[in-house]
Every structure is written in structure tokens, then in C-alpha cells.
Amino acid sequence: MCAAGRRWGRRQRALLGAVLLAAWQAAWGQLRYSVPEEMPKGSFVGDVAKDLGLHLPEISDRGVHITERGRTQYFALHGKTGHLVTAERIDREQLCEEAQQCVLRCELVVQGEMKLYGIEVEITDINDNSPSFREAETELRMSETTAPGSRFPLARAHDPDSGRNSLQSYELSGDEHFSLAVQAGPGGDQRPELVLAKALDREEAAFHELVLRAMDGGDPARTGTARIRVTVVDANDNAPVFSQAEYTVRVPEDVPVGSTLVAVTATDADEGPNGQVTYSYQMVSVKALKIFDLDAETGAITLMRNLDFEDGTYYELEVQVRDGGDLSDIAQVVITVTDVNDNAPEISVRSALSEISEDAPTGTVVALVYVHDRDSGANGEVSCSIDKDVPFRLQRSQGNYY
Known part of the structure; x- marks a missing residue:
């Protein structure tokens, strides 16, 4: 072959490699679904096959599967329907604690075609927790010379639910000597205080029994209670x-x-x-x-x-x-x-070709590698390389994918 022909062949292979790389990058997509917490295992999350335009026979023929970055598998792909389903019961409060929005991320990999689609699933809150006090009974000791209007901070209730399902209000029941005031904390939280409304007289009553009730905003509302016993004692200046x-x-x-x-x-x-x-x-x-x-x-x-x-x-x-x-x-x-920096980077091969033709053009993608370091900031930043004496090169694709 003449030199001009060889140069033309190299340009064709380079052009084909660029096209393949552009097609690989275009395969990245993003789906978003929402599902309530505590749904049984196998519950429907989204019709992935329909939303991505995949035909059901392709799902099994092309090795389509779900991958997740964490150690727990929360979602699975139903091969017969193409539906994304829950792989286990999800507890929003255990998973996201007090975060306002709880989002899990996974990826759908079409192994035979080297395609990957990102999936975000928002776990919405249900009112499955009642407000609760760390101690069901509290004893307060007050001097009989305590001035009316004096305030005493009370233990707050905790409700791990979010939004309206979380703690909304307090009520106090007892006698005429006490009332309830609720102050707003720096973060907008409610802080109950016991207010002495009427002067105490130890000879009249040495004890006062009160009940503090915490309520959330669910429908129906859930409540938690704490009993407060006030003991009247001598002065403390x-x-x-x-x-x-x-x-x-x-x-x-x-x-x-x-x-x-x-x-x-x-x-x-x-x-x-x-x-x-x-x-x-x-x-x-x-x-x-x-x-x-x-x-x-x-x-x-x-x-x-x-x-x-x-x-x-x-x-x-x-x-x-x-x-x-x-x-x-x-x-x-x-x-x-x-x-x-106490975590080493973890490398996982998400998809790879089992074989490649010897005349494959330069730029052909042969494997999809994901690198993750659980550390944060500079300690979590990674760089990757491969041996130079091999006919392959490593190219960053998106995020921590190579």
C-alpha cells in the first residue's frame, strides 16, 4: 500500500474512534423517580425499559443490570417487565437521618453496548415515627419562693420524620400553678419551657403532677408524652x-x-x-x-x-x-x-468487553472502570493510570468513570 493510502486508513480509524467515543458519551442519561419509604421488597419504582426505550428482549440479551456505589443493594431490575423495583425495605430515617431530602443513586449498565444511565430515586417520608422523649418521667425541684413568671427548660421530644410529619407542637396539662411557653431556637426548633403561673406553697402542696405532650403534623397525628413531677423545696438563691x-x-x-x-x-x-x-x-x-x-x-x-x-x-x-x-x-x-486519609481508593470494573478484534480502531472503548475513595476533600481525590507498555490508554469519561 502507498504512503497516501496508509495515511487515509489512519484518518478513517481515528474518525471512527472519535465517533465511537461520542456515542459512548451520549449514552449517559439521567432518570429520576420517587418512592415512599418502608415499601415492601419488590415494590415498583419506575418503568426503566419504557423510559429508556429499551425492548424487553434486549434486557436479557444485552446483559442489562443495576449497579450501586454503596455496600447495600437497594434496587433491582425486573427482567420480565423492565421495571425498577426495591431490593429491600428502605427506612428513610435510618438511611438519611435528619436530611431534608433523601436521594439514592444507582446506574443501569447495558454491558454489551457499553452504555450507562444514571438513576436517582428520592425516598419520601411517611409518618411512621411518633415524637418521643428520651426520659418518660422527669422530676423538677422548685423553691417555694420561686417568683411567678420564672421559666424552666424542659426536655424536648425527638421525631426523626421530616416536614409536617415531624414534631410540630407541645401541650401541657396539670394544674393552675403552671403554664407552657414554647421558644424558637436558632435553627427554628421548638424549645418548651415550664412557666410558674402562680406562687407555690409547700404547705399547701408539696408535689405537682404534670403531663407534657408532643405532637407531629401527620394525618392522623402521632403523639408522645412525658410526665413531670414538681417537688416544692426550700429557697435556692x-x-x-x-x-x-x-x-x-x-x-x-x-x-x-x-x-x-x-x-x-x-x-x-x-x-x-x-x-x-x-x-x-x-x-x-x-x-x-x-x-x-x-x-x-x-x-x-x-x-x-x-x-x-x-x-x-x-x-x-x-x-x-x-x-x-x-x-x-x-x-x-x-x-x-x-x-x-484512612480509606484507600477502590477500583471496580463496571463493564468490559470479553474480546476485541485485532483490527479494532484506535479509540474503541473496551472497559468501563469506576474509582471511588470514601474520604472527603483532597483525601478523596484520585488519579488513575495504567502501564505504558500496553496497547491501551486510560481516558476519564464522566465523574470517577474511566
């Missing part, structure tokens, strides 16, 4: 006061278990039992309660189990200090977890 309203600390995720992360401190000007203070959690998530231990006597917060930046980066604890007369103060503790 001074309330304990924290040294600061908010404690903030940043810790690396590899800090050893048993380490003291921060210590809250409060002082009380009273003497004797009225000046002795104890610390406790006023508001803390179930997750944080298993990680951080609060010493009731010293106020030291220590680590009970290993931190994982990929599992949680921010924890907010509300600590209450009480003296012997049951006067109290509240402080916020904010713990921020910083990332450590």
Missing part, C-alpha cells in the same frame, strides 16, 4: 452558670477512644447542696449518645467509640447543669470531626 454559652471543638477522626474532647464547667454561688452541680444531656441524638460520654460530676466529654468522618462530621450536644435546688443552665457543645 443562685442558679448555676456555665463559663460560656457554647463550647466548640474540632477533633480528627482518628482520635483514640477514651480521649477527653472537651470539658464544660459551671459555677454556683450558693453553698452546701444548693451549690453542688451535676451535668447531664438536655438534648442529644441517639447516635451521639452512643459516641460521647458526659461525666456527671466533672463535665468532661470523652470518646466511647471510634469516630468516622465518612459517617458523621458534625455533632451538636445540649448540656444542662443543675444545682442541689434544681436550678439550671444550658450550654451548647459543638464537635466537628475532621477528615483523615
Whole structure:
């Protein structure tokens, strides 16, 4: 063959490779569906075959399958119908905790044609949780000289549902000595307070029994209750006061278990039992309660189990200090977890040709490789390469796909 003919052949192969690469990139698509949480395994999510224009015989003939980036497989493809279905029951609160929007992502791979389609499934909330208090019964001790109008913070209820299905309001039932006030916190959360409406008289009544009720906005609404027992005691002139309203600390995720992360401190000007203070959690998530231990006597917060930046980066604890007369103060503790490069990149082959012709044009896609690092920021950025002494090159396609 003459030199001009060889140059023409190379230009044809290069042009064909560019066309194949453009077709590969055009195969990327995006589907979005929505499904309520707690649906039984095998529930319908979306008609993938119809939405992508795939014929049912093609699904089995071309090796069409669903891949997910996490360790748990939440979705599957029904081969006979082409429907995307749930692979197991999905609990939105367990999966996304307090996130406003819960979205799971997966991909549909047409292995024989090297095509891939992104799929997003929003998991919507149902009212499957009732507001609940960490303690069903609380005892408050108040001096009989407490002035009417005095306020006492009450434990807040927690409802893991979102939107209208989450906690919406509080009600108090009891007697004429007490009323309920609800304050708005910095984040818009509701903070119930017990208000002394009428002066106490220990000789008239040494105890008062109250019931605090928390309600969500579901239809029908769900409720949770906590019983409050008020014990009337002698005077306590001074309330304990924290040294600061908010404690903030940043810790690396590899800090050893048993380490003291921060210590809250409060002082009380009273003497004797009225000046002795104890610390406790006023508001803390179930997750944080298993990680951080609060010493009731010293106020030291220590680590009970290993931190994982990929599992949680921010924890907010509300600590209450009480003296012997049951006067109290509240402080916020904010713990921020910083990332450590403790995860190695993971490589997975999502699709590959089993064989290739020796005269395949340059630029032919032979494999689809996905690279993922669970670390964040610079620790999660990856770069890939292959041996130079092979007749292949690695090309980034989209995201972490090569």
C-alpha cells in the first residue's frame, strides 16, 4: 500500500474512534423517580425499559443490570417487565437521618453496548415515627419562693420524620400553678419551657403532677408524652452558670477512644447542696449518645467509640447543669470531626468487553472502570493510570468513570 493510502486508513480509524467515543458519551442519561419509604421488597419504582426505550428482549440479551456505589443493594431490575423495583425495605430515617431530602443513586449498565444511565430515586417520608422523649418521667425541684413568671427548660421530644410529619407542637396539662411557653431556637426548633403561673406553697402542696405532650403534623397525628413531677423545696438563691454559652471543638477522626474532647464547667454561688452541680444531656441524638460520654460530676466529654468522618462530621450536644435546688443552665457543645486519609481508593470494573478484534480502531472503548475513595476533600481525590507498555490508554469519561 502507498504512503497516501496508509495515511487515509489512519484518518478513517481515528474518525471512527472519535465517533465511537461520542456515542459512548451520549449514552449517559439521567432518570429520576420517587418512592415512599418502608415499601415492601419488590415494590415498583419506575418503568426503566419504557423510559429508556429499551425492548424487553434486549434486557436479557444485552446483559442489562443495576449497579450501586454503596455496600447495600437497594434496587433491582425486573427482567420480565423492565421495571425498577426495591431490593429491600428502605427506612428513610435510618438511611438519611435528619436530611431534608433523601436521594439514592444507582446506574443501569447495558454491558454489551457499553452504555450507562444514571438513576436517582428520592425516598419520601411517611409518618411512621411518633415524637418521643428520651426520659418518660422527669422530676423538677422548685423553691417555694420561686417568683411567678420564672421559666424552666424542659426536655424536648425527638421525631426523626421530616416536614409536617415531624414534631410540630407541645401541650401541657396539670394544674393552675403552671403554664407552657414554647421558644424558637436558632435553627427554628421548638424549645418548651415550664412557666410558674402562680406562687407555690409547700404547705399547701408539696408535689405537682404534670403531663407534657408532643405532637407531629401527620394525618392522623402521632403523639408522645412525658410526665413531670414538681417537688416544692426550700429557697435556692443562685442558679448555676456555665463559663460560656457554647463550647466548640474540632477533633480528627482518628482520635483514640477514651480521649477527653472537651470539658464544660459551671459555677454556683450558693453553698452546701444548693451549690453542688451535676451535668447531664438536655438534648442529644441517639447516635451521639452512643459516641460521647458526659461525666456527671466533672463535665468532661470523652470518646466511647471510634469516630468516622465518612459517617458523621458534625455533632451538636445540649448540656444542662443543675444545682442541689434544681436550678439550671444550658450550654451548647459543638464537635466537628475532621477528615483523615484512612480509606484507600477502590477500583471496580463496571463493564468490559470479553474480546476485541485485532483490527479494532484506535479509540474503541473496551472497559468501563469506576474509582471511588470514601474520604472527603483532597483525601478523596484520585488519579488513575495504567502501564505504558500496553496497547491501551486510560481516558476519564464522566465523574470517577474511566
